[in-house]
Structures are given as structure tokens and as C-alpha cells.
Amino acid sequence: xxxxxxxxxxxxxxxxxxxxxxxxxxxxxxxxxxxxxxxxxxxxxxxxxxxxxxxxxxxxxxxxxxxxxxxxxxxxxxxxxxxxxxxxxxxxxxxxxxxxxxxxxxxxxxxxxxxxxxxxxxxxxxxxxxxxxxxxxxxxxxxxxxxxxxxxxxxxxxxxxxxxxxxxxxxxxxxxxxxxxxxxxxxxxxxxxxxxxxxxxxxxxxxxxxxxxxxxxxxxxxxxxxxxxxxxxxxxxxxxxxxxxxxxxxxxxxxxxxxxxxxxxxxxxxxxxxxxxxxxxxxxxxxxxxxxxxxxxxxxxxx
Numbered sequence: 001x002x003x004x005x006x007x008x009x010x011x012x013x014x015x016x017x018x019x020x021x022x023x024x025x026x027x028x029x030x031x032x033x034x035x036x037x038x039x040x041x042x043x044x045x046x047x048x049x050x051x052x053x054x055x056x057x058x059x060x061x062x063x064x065x066x067x068x069x070x071x072x073x074x075x076x077x078x079x080x081x082x083x084x085x086x087x088x089x090x091x092x093x094x095x096x097x098x099x100x101x102x103x104x105x106x107x108x109x110x111x112x113x114x115x116x117x118x119x120x121x122x123x124x125x126x127x128x129x130x131x132x133x134x135x136x137x138x139x140x141x142x143x144x145x146x147x148x149x150x151x152x153x154x155x156x157x158x159x160x161x162x163x164x165x166x167x168x169x170x171x172x173x174x175x176x177x178x179x180x181x182x183x184x185x186x187x188x189x190x191x192x193x194x195x196x197x198x199x200x201x202x203x204x205x206x207x208x209x210x211x212x213x214x215x216x217x218x219x220x221x222x223x224x225x226x227x228x229x230x231x232x233x234x235x236x237x238x239x240x241x242x243x244x245x246x247x248x249x250x251x252x253x254x255x256x257x258x259x260x261x262x263x264x265x266x267x268x269x270x271x272x273x274x275x276x277x278x279x280x281x282x283x284x285x286x287x288x289x290x291x292x293x294x295x296x297x298x299x300x301x302x303x
Contacts, residue, residue, distance in 0.1 A: 001104075001134065001157045006032065008142045009032070009034065009142065012146055013038060022044045022045075022060070023046070024048055025048045051081075054094075061093050062092065093149055096152065102244060110271075113273030115245050118249040129221040137216075165216065183206075185237075187231060201294045210298070217250060233261065238265070246270055
């Protein structure tokens with residue numbers, strides 16, 4: 001996902017001379033350096049200081065530029081007060097792109113695994129929160145994020161990017177929900193790599209006579225309330241999957257919306273993360289794998 005991100009930003013820089021990239025000394029690991037190598041005069045490294053990262057991006061936005069501030073998701077949260085007061089409150093045109101989100105930094109363990117960032121960003125007025133499903137989604141989403149006028153938080157993983165939307169032909173629009181598999185017995189809504197497990201689970205459940213729909217919800221805020229309510233009224237059982245705390249993320253947003261007429265089961269990461277040998281290993285550990293999703297779906301349908 002970060003490779004697609006770096007390549008896409010560098011390409012967009014060719015056609016937009018107001019686009020600038022600011023990083024907190026993680027140009028290599030976020031792939032921000034691809035932009036810096038092509039446009040050194042529009043690339044700034046503020047060092048390991050995420051508060052300054054936000055402050056510099058805010059200043060560039062006030063100067064008429066379109067700044068992209070890039071850091072690890074976990075450490076981007078160090079600048080949350082600046083994001084709240086200097087960026088969100090002022091409704092400035094800054095794009096925060098946070099990589100290594102969720103469990104994707106598996107080898108560095110809990111200290112590097114951002115599992116609360118969506119909740120923190122969801123609380124901010126004016127802030128759009130977006131999370132691509134895979135590398136192909138990154139290529140669709142980033143150009144639209146740059147075009148959008150206003151603050152955006154983009155949550156991107158590291159390397160694990162199983163093909164979820166590769167064969168899909170759609171134009172990303174902020175606020176849209178995309179059907180991956182149709183089904184009316186139960187539905188899964190989510191974002192990011194766990195959707196791959198949901199798609200595989202849906203295909204296996206179909207062999208058992210259970211039709212489970214799967215929806216990619218790349219825009220967590222603003223949530224497409226009309227679409228979610230319409231689906232919830234048609235299918236009363238909803239599973240939400242996310243590499244995030246079960247509190248405050250997409251699952252909470254959907255539960256708040258459909259409370260009273262649909263059941264919502266949130267499959268998330270309850271805790272501070274864990275060290276692992278791969279992201280897939282950690283997805284299994286926290287019940288975001290194919291078997292866990294199938295088990296949850298069967299229990300809900302039969303209850």
C-alpha cells in the first residue's frame with residue numbers, strides 16, 4: 001500500500017505545482033521520498049517532531065499550497081492537539097496521510113500499531129476520514145483526496161495488500177460505499193485488508209446456503225448514512241471488521257446509526273496490539289480472519 005502511495009503522489013506532483021509533501025523523518029518507510037526525489041524544492045523533512053509536522057503543513061496551507069503531511073499513524077497522533085486546534089478548527093486544506101496503520105507494522109509490536117486513530121479523527125469536525133482497502137484503492141483514492149478542499153485523514157497500511165478491489169472498475173467518491181459481494185442473509189462492512197478475509201468467508205458461506213454481502217466502506221467520515229440505513233433495514237444483521245479498537249471506529253459509527261432496528265457485531269482489535277511475524281498472523285490472533293468471520297456470521301444468522 002505504501003508503494004502505491006509513494007508512486008501516486010510523485011505522479012500527481014507532475015500536474016500540480018502547489019502540491020508539497022512534509023514528512024517527520026520517515027521519507028523512506030512511508031515512500032514519501034519518491035516525491036522528494038522528483039521535486040526536492042517541494043519536499044520538507046521536519047525531523048522526528050510530529051507537532052511541527054502539522055504546524056509546517058498548516059503554514060503551507062495558509063500560503064496557498066496543498067500540503068501532504070506523512071508519518072506513521074501511531075506517531076501522527078502525537079500531533080493531535082495541533083491537528084485539532086490549528087488544522088481542524090481552522091478547516092484548512094491539509095492532507096494527513098498516516099501509514100503503517102492498524103496491525104501492519106507487525107514486527108515492531110504494540111508501540112507502533114495505531115488502533116485508536118480512527119476514533120480520534122472521527123471526533124473532529126471538518127475532518128474527512130478515509131481508509132483504502134488495498135493498493136488499487138490507494139491509487140483511486142489519493143487523487144480525489146488531493147482534489148478535495150479541506151482537511152482529510154488517510155489511513156494506509158504498510159505492505160500487506162491482498163487483492164480486494166483489483167478487478168473492480170469504479171471511480172472513488174468521498175462518502176460512497178462499494179459492494180464487493182451481494183447477499184441478504186447478513187452483511188459485512190469494513191475497510192482495509194480484513195475485507196479480503198470477509199470476501200473469502202462469503203464465498204465459503206455461500207456453499208453452505210448463507211448469502212453474506214460484503215461492503216467496502218473507504219469513507220469512514222462522513223459515513224454514507226442513507227446507504228447504511230438502507231442496507232440495515234434490508235439485512236438486520238451487520239458485522240463490522242476493522243484493524244482498530246472496537247470502540248470509536250467504523251463499528252461504533254454504524255452502531256450509533258442503526259441502533260434500534262439492526263444488530264451490529266464489531267470484530268476489531270481489543271487491546272494495544274501484539275508482536276507478530278506477519279500481519280496475517282495478527283489478523284488471525286484477533287479474530288479478523290476468514291474462519292472467525294464465518295463463525296460469527298453463522299451464529300448471528302442462527303440466533
